[in-house]
Amino acid sequence: MLIVQKYGGTSVGSTERIKAVADRVARTRREGNDVVVVVSAMAGETDKLIRLAGEISDSPPEREMDLLLSSGERISAALTAIALNELGIKARSFTGRQVGIVTDTAHTRARIEKITATQVKKAISEGYVPVIAGFQGTTETAEVTTLGRGGSDLTAVAVAAALGADLCEIYTDVEGVFTTDPGIVPEARKLDKISYEEMLELASLGAKVLQTRSVEFAMKYNVPLVVRSSFSDKPGTLVVMEDKDMEKVLVSGVAYDKNQSKITILGVPDKPGIAARLFKSIADAGIVVDMIVQNVSSDGKSTDISFTVPRPDIQKAVRITEEVVQDLGARGISVDNNIAKVSIVGVGMKTHSGVAAKMFETFAEQGINIKMISTSEIKVSCVIDSKYTELAVRVLHDAFDLAKGD
């Protein structure tokens, strides 16, 4: 097998940990596999570099931040290659450029345009373990770029796709993907297997394990992912294409997100093009709107529009909304910061009805009022009063029998 192993910041957080990573790679080699390693910066290193830049400027040029931050992964790649050689394993470090990761020119959040991986393939065929500095690429004109949050995961998945790897293992400090946050529900169970679609919903709903972009990329190129801990030998969670087994399970997990705020515009005249105008203004400001719900107003002539935005963007969003409201002649707006979004995710919903109803029923039994509802093929999300978040997660986990394995 050809396995891509990605190690996060805590997994390479010290020279001792880097040696442990080398041991694991050595073991994987001994089991007869070819291995490609992708590393993040050592834990704390990126923060240190950001702090240094912050001491100099409040708005450092993004191009310079990219050169600055890409150094962290180069350091851990070199150190990991040294550790492997020390164990007698032939290993060579690779920078984003040496891998041939070509990105667009959007500094600090570049998108991968292509990966040649010629030198990496050659190194593998010569018996080397390539150790790739994650998170970075270069543009066609040789500018250094970085891939944004979760960029090293994306490097790993993209390299796995380019090499046609059999497996991409994401080593982190948790043991896999859980049915919900074990901090809220102690009985939360680690999932053995989950579909890309479910993982995508969980990722975008606030489960911190994998970034949305990496999962999308893995799904697009059908790269089997494993999320597992570098501090244990437990098998982790496999993220793959949906299969028949998965559809038997109604709900795979419960996610929550306390980091949103809700804006409601009251009494919007019922004319075409109004929603378009509002959300274009908000999007132009770089604010990502999550849920949008439109209700017919009580008088039948106007509507109420509610939507949620990330909490840090709320002031900007309110300012933009107020301008639009004046132009529209709407009655006014209200803001609610005390909300949480609680969601259930599962591919089984595609073929089973009644899942949403059961969720609403469970909330009703506990006296939890639902403020907004949004659904997709494999997800139901409800916005509720934030004080009920933990209660809601617990009762849903229980109602859908998630503590019990398949």
Next chain:
Amino acid sequence: MLIVQKYGGTSVGSTERIKAVADRVARTRREGNDVVVVVSAMAGETDKLIRLAGEISDSPPEREMDLLLSSGERISAALTAIALNELGIKARSFTGRQVGIVTDTAHTRARIEKITATQVKKAISEGYVPVIAGFQGTTETAEVTTLGRGGSDLTAVAVAAALGADLCEIYTDVEGVFTTDPGIVPEARKLDKISYEEMLELASLGAKVLQTRSVEFAMKYNVPLVVRSSFSDKPGTLVVMEDKDMEKVLVSGVAYDKNQSKITILGVPDKPGIAARLFKSIADAGIVVDMIVQNVSSDGKSTDISFTVPRPDIQKAVRITEEVVQDLGARGISVDNNIAKVSIVGVGMKTHSGVAAKMFETFAEQGINIKMISTSEIKVSCVIDSKYTELAVRVLHDAFDLAKGD
């Protein structure tokens, strides 16, 4: 004027110091100059990276060390570019590769083969201050290399040569080149001007200000150098081609080197080819021999050969010498670790006689015995007992009136 300014590790040792560097660059710009900046790694950063590698391996692969260590200069280049932009000065960082510094493949001590500097020239013409990460280049096959000790100085001089710069300023933590070590002779005087040849002799004789390679490069391409402090506004020392003024001065400086050992082979048969054989074996072992003196032996049929090697290489040198001695049928060898080399340097010696005699006379007056003598056109070196080093430096400084300016 086009000025290349190189700032060493202490000059960029903190974000405060980096801001001070930016201020100086800004001032140089305001005076109407184009500026190119070359930076070392922040003081302590390179040592930290070496320590991390040392925690993992006693003999890390040189290729990996190069990727590791080149990160330090990239970080300071990015931070310096950020600081300049913060002052409203258009600045862009450049890595060795982006400068187009192509080296051979000798990792950790690569030699520069060519510099294109296309992007740097373009940036200057567009009004940018290029900020170049020193110490590094890439091979024809895009491997990252470093240039060895003093590598950032070499980057600065080589870039200045490639750009046809009017001046290359080397900012460091001393105020220039002194007539001798002010730690030994408090009256030591900062030189306003010195020739490349003199600087070269002083550099190779152990004055730590500039590395030999940088001075050689500057001389070859006739790049005017200034060595000065980044902590003051004093003008520093100009290093340029020899001129008429310089020849009036007999001696420019007194240097010393306590880091050598002396080996003497006794009773070497007086046959051709013997010295060649000995010094080839030592050179093959990578040991750099400094002084070689051959005396006719007392019996007139054999000779004694004495030579000096760097102290850390003495054991290896003795082992090699002993093998050769056996083959030659020489009488034996003696080793002296308690030596120091004290030298006087000055282009005036070319046209004035009696300088060496005055040096010997000065030593004789103080009862300092001379063990070896070696001369070049602009230098006289004597090996003496190491305990007399400071005394010898002081009396020579006095004898040649070095405390007195021109």
